[in-house]
Amino acid sequence: MSQAIVRTQTAEEREYARYLLEVEARKQRAADLQAELEALKIQLGRFEVEYHARVGARFIELDRLRLAISEYEHRIALLESDRTADPARVEADVRAGFAEQREQARSEEEQARRFEQEYQRERQRPALDDGTVAEIGRLYRALAKRYHPDLARSDDERSRRAPLMQRVNAAMRERDLNALRALSREAEANDPTFEARSVGERLVWAIREVARLDEVIAALEVDLVVVRATETHSLWLRQESGEDVLGTLEVELKAQVGTEQGRLAVMIGAYRHLLESRVR
Numbered sequence: 001m002s003q004a005i006v007r008t009q010t011a012e013e014r015e016y017a018r019y020l021l022e023v024e025a026r027k028q029r030a031a032d033l034q035a036e037l038e039a040l041k042i043q044l045g046r047f048e049v050e051y052h053a054r055v056g057a058r059f060i061e062l063d064r065l066r067l068a069i070s071e072y073e074h075r076i077a078l079l080e081s082d083r084t085a086d087p088a089r090v091e092a093d094v095r096a097g098f099a100e101q102r103e104q105a106r107s108e109e110e111q112a113r114r115f116e117q118e119y120q121r122e123r124q125r126p127a128l129d130d131g132t133v134a135e136i137g138r139l140y141r142a143l144a145k146r147y148h149p150d151l152a153r154s155d156d157e158r159s160r161r162a163p164l165m166q167r168v169n170a171a172m173r174e175r176d177l178n179a180l181r182a183l184s185r186e187a188e189a190n191d192p193t194f195e196a197r198s199v200g201e202r203l204v205w206a207i208r209e210v211a212r213l214d215e216v217i218a219a220l221e222v223d224l225v226v227v228r229a230t231e232t233h234s235l236w237l238r239q240e241s242g243e244d245v246l247g248t249l250e251v252e253l254k255a256q257v258g259t260e261q262g263r264l265a266v267m268i269g270a271y272r273h274l275l276e277s278r279v280r
Helices: 011-081 087-097 099-124 130-147 155-173 177-185 199-228 231-240 245-279
Strands: none
Touching: 011 087, 011 099, 011 130, 011 155, 011 199, 011 231, 011 245, 087 099, 130 155, 130 177, 155 177, 231 245
């Protein structure tokens, strides 16, 4: 009775198999970190939009009032230094002296309008159930492991993956589950020559890949630390914990706006008084 010959793995093949497991474990860790980082950036981005739409608009109003106060202070200083100064010349001097600040104020107001529009669009998005949110997260992690350029075997593969990962990130930002599902069905473009290489060549690649992925993981961990150290993250955490951070800031800024409106009224009154005294 003949017995089947069972081929035993060489030491090099066993070593390669062990390193492949290490590569896959690191790819999974990198994908998890990438998903965590992307999700955090999306949450902070939405919070920042709300912040600018609600609080940022108050800051802009405050800046606009303070600019107007500065302009009236300048008008008054010009008139007090020269009682015969032509009011038209005074206005021209103010326009020239505060042109840059006015342009900056217009730019900030335009940006505030864009944030307000984006905030309103975000508020109109339908709420997602927990199951959908969980599936979006699962699919993103799987797709990040499959398509992220930093996890590619070669420069060519990295180039092929980059546009796919852009589509994955766009679908994640839009919370488009159908798009993520479609992407998960697309075949990954593998290097067709890789499996044809010798075990020794693949082992060298795997050893280097473990070291490279360790660097990718370390960089992602640093990125997370940096994001979590931002003031935006601190404010977002407080808001998420139940503290009405934005509401409190709105109230405080509204009070400051009222104070500056009073100061501006005083400046306008003083300027008009100077003009009237010139007529008398």
